[in-house]
Amino acid sequence: MTSVVTLGRGPLLLAGSGPELGEHRRRWGPLARFSATELVARCRALDLRGRGGAGFPLADKLGAVARGRGRPVVVVNLSEGEPASHKDVTLARTSPHLLLDGAVATARAVGARQVHLVTGPQGVAELEQAVGQREERLRFTFHRAADLFVAGQSAAVLELVAGRPNLPVTTWQPSAHSGLRGRPTLLSNAETFAVAGVLATAGPEAVLRHGTPLEPGTTLLSLDGDGPPATRQVVEVAHGTRWGAVLPPSRLDAPVLLGGYHGTWAPAGALHDLPVSRRALAGAGLTLGAGVVLPSDGRCAVRRTAELLDYLASQSARRSGPCLNGLPALASAFREVVDGRPRLDEVRRLAGRVDGRGACAHPDGTARLVRSLLVACPDAVDGHVEGRCCR
Amino acid sequence: MRTLKVDWPACRARGLCFEVLPEVVRLDDWGYPVVEGPVTDDLLGSAREAVRMCPQLALRLVKG
Numbered sequence A: 001m002t003s004v005v006t007l008g009r010g011p012l013l014l015a016g017s018g019p020e021l022g023e024h025r026r027r028w029g030p031l032a033r034f035s036a037t038e039l040v041a042r043c044r045a046l047d048l049r050g051r052g053g054a055g056f057p058l059a060d061k062l063g064a065v066a067r068g069r070g071r072p073v074v075v076v077n078l079s080e081g082e083p084a085s086h087k088d089v090t091l092a093r094t095s096p097h098l099l100l101d102g103a104v105a106t107a108r109a110v111g112a113r114q115v116h117l118v119t120g121p122q123g124v125a126e127l128e129q130a131v132g133q134r135e136e137r138l139r140f141t142f143h144r145a146a147d148l149f150v151a152g153q154s155a156a157v158l159e160l161v162a163g164r165p166n167l168p169v170t171t172w173q174p175s176a177h178s179g180l181r182g183r184p185t186l187l188s189n190a191e192t193f194a195v196a197g198v199l200a201t202a203g204p205e206a207v208l209r210h211g212t213p214l215e216p217g218t219t220l221l222s223l224d225g226d227g228p229p230a231t232r233q234v235v236e237v238a239h240g241t242r243w244g245a246v247l248p249p250s251r252l253d254a255p256v257l258l259g260g261y262h263g264t265w266a267p268a269g270a271l272h273d274l275p276v277s278r279r280a281l282a283g284a285g286l287t288l289g290a291g292v293v294l295p296s297d298g299r300c301a302v303r304r305t306a307e308l309l310d311y312l313a314s315q316s317a318r319r320s321g322p323c324l325n326g327l328p329a330l331a332s333a334f335r336e337v338v339d340g341r342p343r344l345d346e347v348r349r350l351a352g353r354v355d356g357r358g359a360c361a362h363p364d365g366t367a368r369l370v371r372s373l374l375v376a377c378p379d380a381v382d383g384h385v386e387g388r389c390c391r
Numbered sequence B: 001m002r003t004l005k006v007d008w009p010a011c012r013a014r015g016l017c018f019e020v021l022p023e024v025v026r027l028d029d030w031g032y033p034v035v036e037g038p039v040t041d042d043l044l045g046s047a048r049e050a051v052r053m054c055p056q057l058a059l060r061l062v063k064g
């Protein structure tokens, strides 16, 4: 239930001007108009990357959409299929006009007249209210995603917007060239649009005030997002912040799952010396994905992974053969490891068998999760194989 | 260079691609194709045949 997350606070995107347009304008200033070239240059200068997980540069997407044939369409994705992710709904409730400013500025820059807003199954009342106050000559259309882990994948979101079942399909071409009904389609995550909203109102300086020269700005994190509702938090931190300032050092002493269920396990203690930075984390073989952070604390990371694999196997949309057969096989081989049987080679083999072999990245993400555990917690894994669980 | 791409939701593990193009395609535990490496120029003819023969129209030759 996303509605029970305490609204987050933060220095930039979550500074919170609320759903009143007047108050929002007083805080952020008027919305500037940009040509596609200008907006591309501004996004490039800030190295603004997609915040939905893949981290693709927005400037490249914008450029491709602007060069495409036909009238472009803009799609703002805040559907968050992952149960532990709450940052986009928090953003949409706290600063709805900021992400709308970003969507409007991009739509105008590329010449789109239609903006699609894709929320989770419950919708976001604050965003609907905010759209009602906008006076731009654009058509805003709301869509609610299905309650399914893979519903938020971009190909699945485009299916939903096109009026088909909200499931991933095989894409032969990037949607920037040929997306909705063959039109160039700019689909990105809500947080990405909110940063574009800052660019188009307060200007790049407002972003550059935070973060590091290489990675300006901030990032939203969902902490303990699948824990008891009272413990769930969404925070906004400047890039370059030490992890020790985000989580109590004691929690960093245990393995932390970064990037959510499709993410990577950071070994116990590894985050002590690392900043919140996609570059630095990538250098350590870790991914921040869409900003989901799940400390393991007292729980065994091996058992936790087994539970997640069961869940992920159950969330296969059961369309791609290797995914619908391979994920349950992988989950059950891993269960055997947990129960002390020497099936590690089989786990590795099956991870290779599913990786890259689906219409969406669900099998790839699942393989990444299990492989990262084997790297991050080799002793705990060996302990299980030898019949003694660490806890 | 071309690569054989599979439309996974369409593929029904009939295995014809493996019969036509064993140089590039193997079958996995469940009979679904495993595409191993790119399609080299000398195999382009067989690869096109595999695309034509696939009963589910689940194969495409893509650049790269």
Ligand code: SF4
Pocket (backbone or CB within 6 Å): A150, A167, A168, A169, A315, A316, A317, A318, A319, A320, A321, A323, A324, A357, A358, A359, A360, A361, A362, A363, B008, B009
């Ligand atoms: S890879 Fe799995 S989850 Fe993704 S579309 Fe195929 S069956 Fe569905």
Ligand code: SF4
Pocket (backbone or CB within 6 Å): B006, B010, B011, B012, B013, B014, B015, B016, B017, B018, B031, B032, B033, B053, B054, B055, B056, B057, B058, B059
């Ligand atoms: S011939 Fe087509 S349906 Fe059959 S296994 Fe190959 S890709 Fe799948």
